[in-house]
Amino acid sequence: MSLPFITSAPGKVIIFGEHSAVYNEPAVAASVSSLRTYLLVSQHEDPEAVELDFPDIQFKHKWSHSEFGCVLKGEANSRALERARTNTRELSQYLIESLENLHSDLKKSLFYHAAFSFSYLYVCLCPEVKGVRFSVRSTLPIGAGLGSSASISVALALAMNRLSGAITSDRELSVQDKKLVEEWSFVGEKCIHGTPSGIDNAVATHGNAVLFKREMDGTTNFEFVEDFPQIPMLLTYTKIPRSTKTLVSNVRELVSKHPNIVKPIFVAMGQLATRGAEILDSLTETNYHELLELVRVNHGLLVGLGVSHPGLEAVRSLSDSLEIGSTKLTGAGGGGCALTILRKDAKQSALKQFKDRLENEHGYALYETQLGGIGCSILPSEAISDQDFERIRILFTEDFDNKHLDQVLLPGKCTLPWII
Numbered sequence: 002m003s004l005p006f007i008t009s010a011p012g013k014v015i016i017f018g019e020h021s022a023v024y025n026e027p028a029v030a031a032s033v034s035s036l037r038t039y040l041l042v043s044q045h046e047d048p049e050a051v052e053l054d055f056p057d058i059q060f061k062h063k064w065s066h067s068e069f070g071c072v073l074k075g076e077a078n079s080r081a082l083e084r085a086r087t088n089t090r091e092l093s094q095y096l097i098e099s100l101e102n103l104h105s106d107l108k109k110s111l112f113y114h115a116a117f118s119f120s121y122l123y124v125c126l127c128p129e130v131k132g133v134r135f136s137v138r139s140t141l142p143i144g145a146g147l148g149s150s151a152s153i154s155v156a157l158a159l160a161m162n163r164l165s166g167a168i169t170s171d172r173e174l175s176v177q178d179k180k181l182v183e184e185w186s187f188v189g190e191k192c193i194h195g196t197p198s199g200i201d202n203a204v205a206t207h208g209n210a211v212l213f214k215r216e217m218d219g220t221t222n223f224e225f226v227e228d229f230p231q232i233p234m235l236l237t238y239t240k241i242p243r244s245t246k247t248l249v250s251n252v253r254e255l256v257s258k259h260p261n262i263v264k265p266i267f268v269a270m271g272q273l274a275t276r277g278a279e280i281l282d283s284l285t286e287t288n289y290h291e292l293l294e295l296v297r298v299n300h301g302l303l304v305g306l307g308v309s310h311p312g313l314e315a316v317r318s319l320s321d322s323l324e325i326g327s328t329k330l331t332g333a334g335g336g337g338c339a340l341t342i343l344r345k346d347a348k349q350s351a352l353k354q355f356k357d358r359l360e361n362e363h364g365y366a367l368y369e370t371q372l373g374g375i376g377c378s379i380l381p382s383e384a385i386s387d388q389d390f391e392r393i394r395i396l397f398t399e400d401f402d403n404k405h406l407d408q409v410l411l412p413g414k415c416t417l418p419w420i421i
C-alpha cells in the first residue's frame with residue numbers, strides 16, 4: 002500500500018436511546034458528517050518506527066517495531082493473535098495483558114486508552130507495517146458525546162485494513178469493506194470504553210441516520226432511516242469533561258442495584274426510539290409535535306439514570322423557559338453536548354437570547370450542523386499530489402485551528418477525490 006493516504010470518519014448525534022442501546026434496545030443516531038476525524042498515514046524517516054501522533058490530546062509516542070516483538074513473536078502470541086482476529090466479539094485477555102507491558106510507561110495516563118486501542122488494532126490488522134506515522138486530527142470536540150472515540154476507531158480500522166491489503170477498493174468502498182470497518186472499529190471502541198453498544202461506530206462507518214439494535218447474540222441490526230429529514234436543531238457543547246467509560250459503568254451499577262426499576266426504563270427508551278424512527282421516516286406538521294415530546298421524555302428517563310449534569314440541565318431549562326423546543330443530552334451525558342430540536346414556531350428573538358446566554362453567561366459553544374451524510378472515507382495516495390501533501394502535512398503538524406482541516410479536507414465539500 003503506497004503512502005501517504007488519509008482516512009476520515011464522522012461524529013454522530015444520538016437522537017433517541019443512549020445507554021439503553023448498551024442493553025440491546027433499539028436506538029436512533031445520525032452522523033454529523035461535517036464534524037470529522039482525519040487520519041494521515043505517512044512514511045516515517047526512521048524505517049523501523051511506528052509512530053502515533055495525536056496532537057488534539059497532546060500525545061505523541063514512537064515505538065521501534067522490535068518493541069512489538071513481545072506481542073508478535075512466539076507460539077503463544079501467534080495463537081492469541083489468531084484467536085483475536087477470528088473472534089472480534091470479545092477482546093483477547095491475553096493480548097490485553099501483553100499490550101499492558103508494552104504500555105507500562107503510559108499506564109494511568111489520560112492517553113492510555115487511545116494508545117491501547119491503536120496498538121490492539123495494529124497488532125491484529127497490520128503488524129508487519131513499519132516506517133510509518135499515524136497522525137490524527139479531529140474537528141469534533143473530544144469526549145463530548147459526539148462519538149469522537151468511534152470516529153477515531155473507524156478512521157484507524159479503515160486505514161489498517163487498507164495497509165494490510167484487506168481493503169483495496171479504488172472507486173467506492175464496498176458493503177464488505179464497510180462491514181470490515183464496522184467490525185474492527187467496534188474492537189477499537191471496546192478498547193476505549195469496555196462495553197459499547199456499537200451504535201456510534203456503526204454510524205461513523207455507514208453515515209446517514211440509522212435505527213440500530215445490538216442483538217443478544219452480539220450481532221448488530223440496523224436500518225437506514227430513509228430520507229432523513231433536516232430537522233431544525235442546535236447542538237450545545239457545555240465543555241464539561243466526562244468519560245463514556247465511567248458513565249456506562251455507573252449505569253451498570255445502577256441496573257445491578259435496582260434491576261426491576263432500571264430495566265423498564267431501558268424498555269421505555271427502546272419503544273421511544275422505535276416510535277421516533279417511524280416519525281423521522283415520515284415527518285409531518287402533525288407528528289413534529291410528537292417528536293418534540295419524545296425528545297423531552299427521553300431526556301427525563303436519562304436524568305433518572307443519573308447521566309445528566311447541572312450544566313446540561315441549564316441548557317434544557319433555558320430552552321423550556323424560552324419555549325424554543327425540546328432539549329436532551331446526547332451521547333453518554335455527564336457533561337458534553339445537548340441537542341435541542343427546535344419548535345417550528347420558535348421566535349427568532351428567543352433563539353438569539355438562547356444562544357447569547359449560553360455563550361456569554363455559561364461559556365458554552367453552539368454548533369449549527371446538519372445531520373446525516375457521508376460515513377467513512379479514504380483519500381488514496383494516488384489522489385494526493387506532492388503539493389497537496391505538503392499542505393496537508395502542515396495541517397496535521399502545526400498548531401492550526403482545526404477548522405482549517407474542513408476547508409482543505411471535508412469530504413463532499415472539498416475538491417479532493419475521496420473514496421466513500
Ligand SMILES: Nc1ncnc2c1ncn2[C@@H]1O[C@H](COP(=O)(O)OP(=O)(O)OP(=O)(O)O)[C@@H](O)[C@H]1O
Nearest residue numbers: 055057115139144145146147148149150245332333
Ligand atoms: N482526536 C483524537 N485524538 C486522540 N484521541 C481521541 C481523539 N478523539 C477521541 N479520542 C479518544 O477517545 C476518548 C473519548 O471517548 P469517549 O467515548 O469518552 O467520548 P466521545 O466518544 O467523544 O463521546 P460519546 O462516546 O458519548 O459519543 C478520548 O479520551 C481519547 O482516548
Ligand SMILES: C[C@@](O)(CCO)CC(=O)[O-]
Nearest residue numbers: 019020022197198332333
Ligand atoms: C452511552 C452510549 O449508549 C452512547 C455513547 O455515544 C454508549 C454506547 O451505546 O456504546
Ligand SMILES: [Mg+2]
Nearest residue numbers: 148150151245
Ligand atoms: Mg465514545
